[in-house]
Amino acid sequence: MSESGRVGLWQRTPDAEEQDWLGRVAALAPVLRAGRDQAEHDRATPAEVFAELRDAGIPRMWVSTEFGGEQVSLRTGSAVIRALARLDASIAWQMGVQGAIGRLSDYLPEQTARELFKNHAGLVVGGVNPSGRAEAVQGGYRLSGEWGFASGSAHADWLVCAAPVTLDGKPVTGAAGPQLRMLFIPKADAEMLDTWYTVGLRGTGSNHYRVRDVFVPEEYTVDRADMLAAPADRLSRAYPIGYYDFGPFTSASTALGIAQDALDTFTELALTKTPTLGLSKLASGHTTQEKLARAEMLAHTAELLLRDAADQAVAHGEDGGDRLSALVRVVAATVAEHASTAVDIAYTLAGSSSLYATSRLERCFRDVHSAVKHITLSPSHFEMVGQYLLGGGLHLRR
Numbered sequence: 001m002s003e004s005g006r007v008g009l010w011q012r013t014p015d016a017e018e019q020d021w022l023g024r025v026a027a028l029a030p031v032l033r034a035g036r037d038q039a040e041h042d043r044a045t046p047a048e049v050f051a052e053l054r055d056a057g058i059p060r061m062w063v064s065t066e067f068g069g070e071q072v073s074l075r076t077g078s079a080v081i082r083a084l085a086r087l088d089a090s091i092a093w094q095m096g097v098q099g100a101i102g103r104l105s106d107y108l109p110e111q112t113a114r115e116l117f118k119n120h121a122g123l124v125v126g127g128v129n130p131s132g133r134a135e136a137v138q139g140g141y142r143l144s145g146e147w148g149f150a151s152g153s154a155h156a157d158w159l160v161c162a163a164p165v166t167l168d169g170k171p172v173t174g175a176a177g178p179q180l181r182m183l184f185i186p187k188a189d190a191e192m193l194d195t196w197y198t199v200g201l202r203g204t205g206s207n208h209y210r211v212r213d214v215f216v217p218e219e220y221t222v223d224r225a226d227m228l229a230a231p232a233d234r235l236s237r238a239y240p241i242g243y244y245d246f247g248p249f250t251s252a253s254t255a256l257g258i259a260q261d262a263l264d265t266f267t268e269l270a271l272t273k274t275p276t277l278g279l280s281k282l283a284s285g286h287t288t289q290e291k292l293a294r295a296e297m298l299a300h301t302a303e304l305l306l307r308d309a310a311d312q313a314v315a316h317g318e319d320g321g322d323r324l325s326a327l328v329r330v331v332a333a334t335v336a337e338h339a340s341t342a343v344d345i346a347y348t349l350a351g352s353s354s355l356y357a358t359s360r361l362e363r364c365f366r367d368v369h370s371a372v373k374h375i376t377l378s379p380s381h382f383e384m385v386g387q388y389l390l391g392g393g394l395h396l397r398r
Contacts, residue, residue, distance in 0.1 A: 010300065018076045024056045025083040036088040039203030040363075043196050044154035045091060053095065058084075059123055062099040064106065064238035068118030071238045074246070074310040078253040082303075085257025086264065089367035090203030092257055094152035096250030097204075098123050101160055103246050104182060106231035106238055107222045113236070116184060122157030125150050129375070130180050130224075132211065134163040136172065140217040141165070143183050148195070151206040156187050161211060162224065180224035183216040190214075200363075200370030230318045241317030245325055248332035248376040249313075252306055255371045259299045259339035262364040266292070266346035269353060269361075282349070291349055295342040302338040305331045322394040329381040336377035343368045 014022060035049040053059060062077050063069025072080075077099060085092035101124055105113040116124050132145010147161050165172040165179040172179040193208040227243035239246065270283040270292070282288055309331040316324050347354045347365045354361035371377065380397050388394040 009296065014079065015076075017073060018079050021061070021072060021076050021080050022083055024058070025080060025087070028052055028056060029087055032084070032087045032091055036090070036203065039088070039090055043202050044205035045094065045152070045203055047155070049091070050155045053091070054121060058095050059098045060102065060117060061095075062238070063102045063117050064113075064236050066110070066236035066238075067105050067113045067116075069102065069105075069238065074239070074241070074249060074314055075307060078249050078306060078310060081250060081253035082257035082260065085254045086261040088203065089254060089258050089261075089363070089371065090201050092254040093201050093204050093251075093371065094123070094125075096254050097125055097151040100243075100247040100250045101125055101128070103239070103241075103243050104160065104222055104227075106236075107226055107243070108184075109219045110234070110236055112184070112219050116158050120157040122187075123152045123155050124158040124160065124184070125152045125156045126158075126160035126209075128160065128162045128182070130162045130164055132161065132163045133166045134161075134181055134183055134216070134221075135169070136165055136167045137215070140215055141181065141183060141221065143185065143211050143214045143216050146193075146208060146210045148208040149206045150192075150209055151201075151204040153187070153192060153207055153209065154205045158184050159187050159190050159209060160184050174225075176225060182222040182224060182227075184220045185211065185214055185216055198370060200366030200368070239317065241313050242325075245313050245317060245320070245328050248328050249306065249310060251371065251374045251376045252302075252332040252335040255336050255339040255368055255377060256299065256302050256306065258364050258368040258371065259295075259302070259342040262343040262346040262361055262368075263292070263295060263299060265360040265364065266350055269350055273350075273353065275351060282351075288349055291345050295345040298338040298342040298345075302335040302342075306335055322388060326385045326388045326394050329376075330385040332377055333379055333381040336372040337379065340368050340372050 031049055031052050035046045039045045057070050060069040061072045065071045081092050081096050084095055105117050127147025127149055131147050134141035134143050143161060143163060145163060150159060161183045162180060163183060165181055190209040190211050193210060195208040196206050230240045230242050231237055270288055271281060273282045275282055309328055312324060312327055343364050347361050350361050353359060356362060384395055
């Protein structure tokens with residue numbers, strides 16, 4: 001059996017840590033399944049489901065133990081996200097986002113990181129794409145603007161806002177261009193906007209939010225330029241891996257978990273469904289057999305790539321430089337491409353069965369095509385990494 005539960009072509013025994021955490025997800029499975037339709041309708045995870053996730057330690061699994069987290073390995077966290085996505089992609093996405101933003105705890109002053117992540121039980125989420133402005137004033141910044149994609153905001157205590165820095169209303173620039181900062185504010189200081197009406201990942205509640213002239217002390221901010229490298233060494237540091245070399249694993253793991261769910265679902269359907277006017281089960285068709293094998297290989301290849309990239313990030317988080325960043329980006333884009341193609345194959349082979357909202361394949365189709373819209377999974381990474389391989393430097397986008 002594969003780690004997703006279906007009969008696969010390869011076998012792997014998870015280490016003790018991974019077995020422990022996958023066991024936690026398995027114990028949560030009944031409550032996650034019971035709450036996913038309500039989450040889809042309400043566009044937010046039910047409070048009782050979040051409480052179970054919190055009690056299992058999942059929101060803080062990628063936060064330093066010094067700050068109340070579990071500090072699990074990159075491989076283990078990726079496996080947990082995939083397992084969650086096979087149950088409810090919206091849950092996986094929110095836990096992945098918290099995992100990514102939780103990495104900022106290693107960049108914040110220790111006292112601030114402890115307050116945000118250990119002294120509060122809610123999520124720390126928000127918008128990491130620069131917007132609004134942070135006007136530099138004595139002791140900190142006056143923050144104003146509007147941000148989107150605050151996944152998990154229904155259960156958040158704090159929000160992060162990425163903003164360009166201004167002084168006397170004019171942009172502050174340095175050698176690398178405009179100065180950008182990540183600023184953390186209590187959720188109570190923001191106005192949440194009801195904007196999350198989407199094709200998929202509806203249960204994430206990834207609403208926009210607005211901030212009007214809120215003072216943010218310097219110690220509640222991080223210079224975005226620092227996030228391009230591994231966080232400074234200190235006893236409380238969880239991972240010697242740069243923020244942008246860590247974050248893509250969360251979104252890519254969700255996309256892959258959705259694909260594994262689709263293959264599970266389709267395999268079960270193919271063994272029981274006889275197509276209209278057909279004489280045999282869907283599973284006996286040559287086209288079905290060929291396409292399923294291809295989809296299986298896409299998912300398996302994606303998993304191998306993700307594991308290898310995780311190992312590279314762990315081994316070279318401090319010295320990998322652009323080479324590591326290029327690898328992580330192109331792997332994330334490849335995983336996204338493989339995952340969405342595998343889901344498309346399963347969705348198409350299922351015929352009319354996948355049309356209905358009651359079908360897991362219908363949900364997988366909507367969720368995976370929403371997930372791969374994230375910038376960390378963008379196909380633009382192929383172009384940017386190709387430019388890097390040809391000596392043109394590594395850029396986020398042209």
